[in-house]
Amino acid sequence: xxxxxxxxxxxxxxxxxxxxxxxxxxxxxxxxxxxxxxxxxxxxxxxxxxxxxxxxxxxxxxxxxxxxxxxxxxxxxxxxxxxxxxxxxxxxxxxxxxxxxxxxxxxxxxxxxxx
Amino acid sequence: xxxxxxxxxxxxxxxxxxxxxxxxxxxxxxxxxxxxxxxxxxxxxxxxxxxxxxxxxxxxxxxxxxxxxxxxxxxxxxxxxxxxxxxxxxxxxxxxxxxxxxxxxxxxxxxxxxxxxxxxxxxxxxxxxxxxxxxxxxxxxxxxxxxxxxxxxxxxxxxxxxxxxxxxxxxxxxxxxxxxxxxxxxxxxxxxxxxxxxxxxxxxxxxxxxxxxxxxxxxxxxxxxxxxxxxxxxxxxxxxxxxxxxxxxxxxxxxxxxxxxxxxxxxxxxxxxxxxxxxxxxxxxxxxxxxxxxxxxxxxxxxxxxxxxxxxxxxxxxxxxxxxxxxxxxxxxxxxxxxxxxxxxxxxxxxxxxxxxxxxxxxxxxxxxxxxxxxxxxxxxxxxxxxxxxxxxxxxxxxxxxxxxxxxxxxxxxxxxxxxxxxxxxxxxxxxxxxxxxxxxxxxxxxxxxxxxxxxxxxxxxxxxxxxxxxxxxxxxxxxxxxxxxxxxxxxxxxxxxxxxxxxxxxxxxxxxxxxxxxxxxxxxxxxxxxxxxxxxxxxxxxxxxxxxxxxxxxxxxxxxxxxxxxxxxxxxxxxxxxxxxxxxxxxxxxxxx
Numbered sequence: 189x190x191x192x193x194x195x196x197x198x199x200x201x202x203x204x205x206x207x208x209x210x211x212x213x214x215x216x217x218x219x220x221x222x223x224x225x226x227x228x229x230x231x232x233x234x235x236x237x238x239x240x241x242x243x244x245x246x247x248x249x250x251x252x253x254x255x256x257x258x259x260x261x262x263x264x265x266x267x268x269x270x271x272x273x274x275x276x277x278x279x280x281x282x283x284x285x286x287x288x289x290x291x292x293x294x295x296x297x298x299x300x301x302x303x
Numbered sequence: 304x305x306x307x308x309x310x311x312x313x314x315x316x317x318x319x320x321x322x323x324x325x326x327x328x329x330x331x332x333x334x335x336x337x338x339x340x341x342x343x344x345x346x347x348x349x350x351x352x353x354x355x356x357x358x359x360x361x362x363x364x365x366x367x368x369x370x371x372x373x374x375x376x377x378x379x380x381x382x383x384x385x386x387x388x389x390x391x392x393x394x395x396x397x398x399x400x401x402x403x404x405x406x407x408x409x410x411x412x413x414x415x416x417x418x419x420x421x422x423x424x425x426x427x428x429x430x431x432x433x434x435x436x437x438x439x440x441x442x443x444x445x446x447x448x449x450x451x452x453x454x455x456x457x458x459x460x461x462x463x464x465x466x467x468x469x470x471x472x473x474x475x476x477x478x479x480x481x482x483x484x485x486x487x488x489x490x491x492x493x494x495x496x497x498x499x500x501x502x503x504x505x506x507x508x509x510x511x512x513x514x515x516x517x518x519x520x521x522x523x524x525x526x527x528x529x530x531x532x533x534x535x536x537x538x539x540x541x542x543x544x545x546x547x548x549x550x551x552x553x554x555x556x557x558x559x560x561x562x563x564x565x566x567x568x569x570x571x572x573x574x575x576x577x578x579x580x581x582x583x584x585x586x587x588x589x590x591x592x593x594x595x596x597x598x599x600x601x602x603x604x605x606x607x608x609x610x611x612x613x614x615x616x617x618x619x620x621x622x623x624x625x626x627x628x629x630x631x632x633x634x635x636x637x638x639x640x641x642x643x644x645x646x647x648x649x650x651x652x653x654x655x656x657x658x659x660x661x662x663x664x665x666x667x668x669x670x671x672x673x674x675x676x677x678x679x680x681x682x683x684x685x686x687x688x689x690x691x692x693x694x695x696x697x698x699x700x701x702x703x704x705x706x707x708x709x710x711x712x713x714x715x716x717x718x719x720x721x722x723x724x725x726x727x728x729x730x731x732x733x734x735x736x737x738x739x740x741x742x743x744x745x746x747x748x749x750x751x752x753x754x755x756x757x758x759x760x761x762x763x764x765x766x767x768x769x770x771x772x773x774x775x776x777x778x779x780x781x782x783x784x785x786x787x788x789x790x791x792x793x794x795x796x797x798x799x800x801x802x803x804x805x806x807x808x809x810x811x812x813x814x815x816x817x818x819x820x821x822x823x824x825x826x827x828x829x830x831x832x833x834x835x836x837x838x839x840x841x842x843x844x845x846x847x848x849x850x851x852x853x854x855x856x857x858x859x860x861x862x863x864x865x866x867x868x869x870x871x872x873x874x875x876x877x878x879x880x881x882x883x884x885x886x887x888x889x890x891x892x893x894x895x896x897x
Binding site for chain 2: 202206209210211212215218222225226228229232233236260261264267268271274275278279282283285286289290295296298299
């Protein structure tokens with residue numbers, strides 16, 4: 189039960205982010221909720237790679253056969269961070285531009301394309 | 304053969320170079336270099352297609368070959384389907400870059416690098432044999448697409464469209480990553496073939512959950528109903544040349560990813576008969592919904608976007624059938640649809656260039672000065688209705704040959720989408736009937752992409768659509784094309800030959816020489832469909848000449864506000880629909896006993 193705890197946390201964070209995006213009234217808020225949703229994947233990936241009593245996966249100076257946590261998921265997470273940073277930077281740039289041109293940061297006022 | 308890594312490396316390096324020196328490089332040089340890079344990708348991928356049709360090739364980066372069953376490195380699996388799709392990407396990217404030659408605004412020098420990153424990422428996505436690598440290429444292509452979509456930053460509308468596109472697709476990407484994490488947690492592998500081998504025969508909740516997460520991720524990109532809301536918003540605001548790549552290849556890539564992952568990872572767990580209804584049902588609903596929305600639309604680019612939804616739905620349906628014939632048809636359909644949709648977007652771009660507007664009522668009768676453009680547009684409309692003589696027809700005949708009951712869905716979707724295009728053609732180029740109803744989205748016009756003083760239509764605007772239509776016709780008369788699609792389909796279906804290629808770098812030769820069963824397409828049915836599409840269009844534009852109670856095509860065209868209001872333009876609503884779709888997909892998968 190306790191070992192499963194991180195997975196429940198991941199699901200909870202995911203749902204929080206999703207709820208935030210759906211109910212968002214401000215574009216910056218939407219972007220932040222997207223990063224919250226995304227941090228659930230960090231928790232998930234780290235939980236998958238965790239080994240009780242495992243060392244950090246730095247293989248210099250430890251003898252072969254020592255248990256370490258899984259380095260693959262950590263590199264996946266690192267890639268994930270890169271992807272997320274790019275997307276968030278792009279989205280925030282769009283919000284800034286939208287505010288400059290449209291004078292608003294509410295998704296309700298930016299609905300040009302309807303129907 | 305040159306390394307397949309060049310398909311990705313060359314566009315990325317050129318993109319970096321163009322971006323770094325964008326202040327110094329003159330416009331013509333940036334155009335020339337990007338067109339040549341696109342062409343290089345097309346030639347390289349075509350050469351690889353020929354090579355891969357003879358035998359599936361596997362390229363291991365850094366020579367990290369598998370040890371036993373453990374795939375250590377990242378491999379590119381060059382099979383017929385993947386290479387051919389990469390070649391199509393190269394062709395469409397070359398034509399798009401040629402189309403935007405000189406005149407089109409280039410977003411402060413960022414346009415060319417972004418297009419090349421987009422091209423490189425899509426090429427990599429087509430051929431990679433590693434699940435996480437697939438995610439990375441998927442995200443790279445999405446990020447480039449978000450930026451390209453919002454390139455016209457002078458107006459708030461493109462920013463809103465790009466924002467909705469980015470938020471929806473990023474949520475989908477993280478769902479995909481969650482699925483990948485689940486698969487890794489249970490198999491410890493990321494190579495598609497290795498996961499597939501480890502999962503064969505496994506049938507539990509975790510695999511099911513991973514399946515639902517991954518498929519949601521891909522189907523959002525493939526714009527299946529109810530994941531489709533972002534697509535019309537993005538297409539209405541993106542520059543023409545970008546729309547060509549979105550509709551022609553990026554959206555079908557969502558489906559292609561779903562197919563690849565199903566064929567390798569999940570086929571051993573969930574038999575095709577179990578997932579059959581999931582994709583057939585989703586495809587049928589998407590095809591009909593997209594067709595209906597397409598006919599009700601009066602913003603020309605948005606109309607084409609809805610037709611993309613409809614046709615991708617038809618391809619999803621073919622995926623659900625999962626047989627040799629259905630998949631052969633699907634590959635033919637994918638290529639033909641890409642070409643025809645590209646031609647239609649290019650032609651719509653000519654209208655925008657010449658008349659500075661893209662709304663059907665505003666364009667009424669103004670296209671009379673462009674007789675040749677009119678021919679291209681009408682041919683595109685007939686092609687979309689899968690009239691005989693277009694490759695779309697050959698694909699459609701293949702898909703329905705073993706499942707005649709799907710004929711009805713192909714008929715309705717083809718008539719509605721083709722009819723809508725022909726209707727626009729009749730009004731715009733020939734000035735027949737009246738202006739027709741207008742709607743909110745047609746009132747939001749698009750900023751022209753070119754200089755106002757250029758009233759001529761230069762050759763590089765006219766040549767790409769001509770080539771696309773010509774190719775879509777020529778492919779039907781080239782038997783080698785159908786044969787290649789057939790042998791690609793046979794190998795795509797067969798996971799054992801895929802796994803064998805990955806681990807032994809060889810494929811059983813008997814798979815390749817499998818004889819294609821001859822097929823007599825039903826010519827009458829094709830003519831009927833084209834005739835109905837044209838008839839519907841004429842009926843709609845001449846609605847004032849028929850008695851009031853026979854005016855139902857104009858109701859189909861103008862009285863759809865209740866359904867159209869679902870397309871609310873609010874990112875929160877779209878994500879809510881995404882969640883609903885995820886729940887439906889999960890419930891359906893559970894209920895179907897997968």
